[in-house]
Amino acid sequence: MSADITTRADVAVPVADPPSKAGSATTAPRRRIRPAALLTPLGSLAAAVGVWYAVTYLLLSPARRFLVPPPDQVLTVSFLDWSHLQPMLQALWLTAQVALVGLLIASALGVTVAVLMSRARWLERSLYPYAVILQTVPILAIVPLIGLWFGFGFTSRVVVCVLIALFPMIANTLFGIQSVDHTHHDLFTLQRASRWSRLRKLELPAALPSIFTGLRTSSGLSVIGAIVGDMFFKQGEPGIGTLLDVYRSRLQSEDLFAAIILASLFGVAVFALFTLVARLAVGSWHASADRP
């Protein structure tokens, strides 16, 4: 209190509010992974492998053991044998390309549709039902149609990806744009901002965290879409989904397990990648950066 009394108002000495220098807050507290923190996931992995062994050797009779081959067999037969692993990796690469192209198209299309919907209420009312239908229609039900229209190769695989990955992009972008603070809108109205600069300088940046949430969901979905696409549209180079089907039909259960594990790891990697991208893009200013 005494400081206020002695500070003459006509002495224009700028006083930065709290003595704590804001510069120290620049780097958000980084979460360091301690060795102890690694123990629990490693423990759960060991337990999972244990359960796997138990199922193989305790639950299944020797005649039916091929249904769940033991982990070491999957490792030696598939992962450590280059002649087995190589086609899988090549197929995975192709599936990855399908997923990536599908995701790119779904993102661009999704953001565009959401922006259009946010421009006019009637557009939202007329387009949103179709977006919901897109989300709810079983993809397998329209697979034959996609095949007839786009052939049974790469294009159709991508189309499946787009159909599966589109809705989260639309819904999240729209939510982000509609959640913009109304006083922020007032601020732009006061300056008579054009619709274009309002979109570019307010609505899209404000929606970015939501867009990235959509992107994370859609990235996982587009991997699923690509694998499903592989299974139905088998013309051209095989994808990992194609191989899964081949291994199933030939009862190559070690390879089947290996391919499933590879596909799952790929899905996890994609999800992690987009989590990282989101953090790099909006983490510096958005509260989501504070979450572990």
Add this chain to the structure above:
Amino acid sequence: MFMLSTFLTVALKGADVPTTAEKTLDATLRFEGVDKHFTDGTTALTGVELRVAPGEFVAVVGPSGCGKSTLLRLASGLDAATGGTVHAPVDSVGYVFQDPTLLPWRTVLANVELPAELAGTAKAERRERALEALRLVGLEGFEKQLPRQLSGGMRMRVSLARALMTRPSLFLLDEPFGALDEMTRLRMQEELQRIYAETGFAALFITHSVTEAVFLASRIVVMSARPGRVTASFDVPFPHPRPAELRYDPEFGRIAGEVSAALRGGSQ
């Protein structure tokens, strides 16, 4: 009728900081019999008469829900009155909201530059003006920080700088310090009146706090609730700039007491 004539004399008296007739006519902001009804049937304002002369700092005090914020929205052109006329320099208004309303992805400097950027001012000029505004609010050296790295008081300073950089002839402030802690609030009041003394804009300042109004304003307008209308007006004769210890002056206390009494009378 008696209310109106009282008001008019008070208003005329209030505007005569230098006593000239044209000063009164040449108002920066003028409300004449302004009504505001909302579509849901509520009446926010009724018959509001209000003048802010060039360079005059008018504080508006009143109970919650008396339409104080509506007053600012009308003055800025964000909303339109449903009756009466509002004369306002809508192209030269600086608006400070209750919250700092900074864009969290923009640095302090980019936030302050925003109004000029939207108005299409050349980059070099808006940078210069933004830096000048930041200097004025005492935030030199914080240009590259993001809003979330700043304290509440500093964010409000950025918000002030953003409104200042348009060099408004009329400043509209909607309880800008309401969310701050007491110490920060007092300091921000001192900062604001220093900036006012340096730049000499006209201001319409909404507040809940009578002492804040007396400390800052050259005139205080009291409003009553539901529907909001002007019930009294008080001159605050202290010259600007005002020292912090003015708050302990007996005359300061007397005026605050009168305003509080009018506020109680109006809310009953």
